[in-house]
Amino acid sequence: MNARFSMSRKKALLVTALATIVAAVLPGSAQAGGGGNHDQPNHWGVITRNTIGSPVAELRDGPYGSFGVKGRFARPPYGQGSLGIEVADKSTSLTPPSEVVDFGNEVDFYGDPVLGLKQLGFHVFQTSENVSYGAPNTNMPNIRFEINPNLTAAPTTTFASMVWVPPSPLVVDQWSPYLDATTTGTWFLTGNAGTVTGCGQPSHCSFQQLMTALNDGGAKPIIYTVGVSKGRDFMWIGAVDGLRINRCTYDFERTGVKALCGHDQHPWA
Template structure:
């Protein structure tokens, strides 16, 4: 159904076709590169804390490490999955919320064109009991109902099962989460979630989201979000959108394949 964004979408079709082709056709990075590998600079200036989606005084910043513990020895030796750094996230309590993402480069990316969406999470706690992990959040125009131009689509790592989430979750170690693999759980906010039967109380799969929102497209941002639910301290790395991997490093956000300008 047409919305106020329809005309804009039509004029952007050629450029978005290039973007979709690049996202779908870039070389696949099946194995994380070595810690010493030189990343290619990306649009670091487009990544940062999304102030309008941040509440309280949480923090998110780029850093070296952290290193995980995968053995019984006290020393931490598991390096971040990509490069040497990551995105540190600290949320003090259940009243706070933070989002760190890109409000520019993903505008117009159609949800139906997303085939791979994943990331790595490090939870720096002694126990995961009562701890909710950061989520992938897509702020979209649903293009479903006249006058409804906003919803956020959220991956639920804590509600997902293997292979989308690790079969055994562990603290103080880097673990991968695949938001499009079998076992994934998602929900849409607002009237859109209720309309398509995909809410926080009754999640759906990403395939179901794509089927029920065939014309939805990213509008405001693609981000990592945490809160409002409980305290958290940890990190995120290796955010993958189709075949482009965004590597969070202390000196900026880097990607592993060319990103077309549009």
Template sequence: MTALLVAVTAAGLPGSASADTNNNQAHHPDRWGVIARNTIGSPVAALRKGPYGPFGVTGTAASPPYGQGSLGIEVANNSTTLTPPSEKVDFGNEVDFYGKRLLGLRRVGFHVFQTGENVSYGGPANMPNIRFEIDPDVTSTDDYSTLVWVPNASPVTNGWSPFLDATTTGYWYLTGGETSCNQAAQCTFTQLKASFTAVNARPTIYTAAVGKGRDFMWIGAVDGLRLNDYIYDFEPDGVKVRQVR
């Protein structure tokens, strides 16, 4: 009976009722990095100090929301011979979220360092994403899709944004169109979950990542990735985990 309970509870995301059964696996800092097979061109996704400022900016917008660092991201728009010619990068964890229940996700979002130049490159919606590679569990022959959150425009330009809540802002879609949520029919977080339950699907996660591309040039940073009751704080010396309620 004990083994059965562990097997059942271990299926949730960190921060769910099952968190105590898999903290060591879910919070392994060395398992975060660039996901090579999801990277195109020669983009940058590196842990760094800052950014601070820029000049004249004060208050919470002037420094990373957690610690002293962040995840710096740089992608170009016309740097490859592929179609489209733009770069793509995912920085995430390919191990620790494997098999977790997607519908156990309750809180998700991050903070972004946006610049006016990024807005000029692709408009106010030129922003990084949160991506989950998943098994959608909609049909027996389709075991892969990428679930993407696209944030709204940052309320702060040339500085750090407040927390951007992916459960209440922006939109979600599946790259394979397995449910009613796709790039042509974008969903809220609530609609996304309902689209799975409507077809009796129990999707599970393969990987979790922050990414950018393939679209417009973007140079900025992300910090404070939240997944349920845990915040992943990107610091120059690694990914730190902060538990919140």
């Protein structure tokens, strides 16, 4: 009896050790789940169902420069990489003919409270050419949340995109300072949610006005997905880095997306 027990115990320990090794070597094998697990790099990528045409959203090194630019604004604010984005304005047979791309996360933020969003923003590499492509309109990438707005006045509306339209940075052909989505630019909701709240297109709202409109006394709005988006409007070729969502900043690197949370956030380190 003792011999059998000893052998079974050894087998159990061996199985446990092997399982631990597999879990350590294969992080992608962890079960996907939302509601606060925001540091899974393998959950970031192009959101295919929201992408039209043949745009590019690729993790890359750089960009550096442009020529003649020196100092911290001549390189990505975090690490050595960024999210490179390229969209065309007249390249499809659709109406409008422009492209759109979403690069984001459909897993880790699912079910999180919209009203819990307190800090949002990013850094952008904007070019003078991009400015001219959109002139006189602002031509910039967006932060886009897909949400259930849970509006008391529209209980059957269970989907809307919540989109930040950032201001054009004061500098071009180099990396911008941090652009704060809670204090600059405007926000809007798509579809019926925008109509009901008064924060639709073209009647955009400030971030605080939008949060007030969504906090209407009923069920709280929840997040489905989060992403960096561009289109469907003007041609744009540039890059984004340091996407801030509350206490975490997402560092886009060629090798993956790194979550820098709390004291790990060091821009231009």
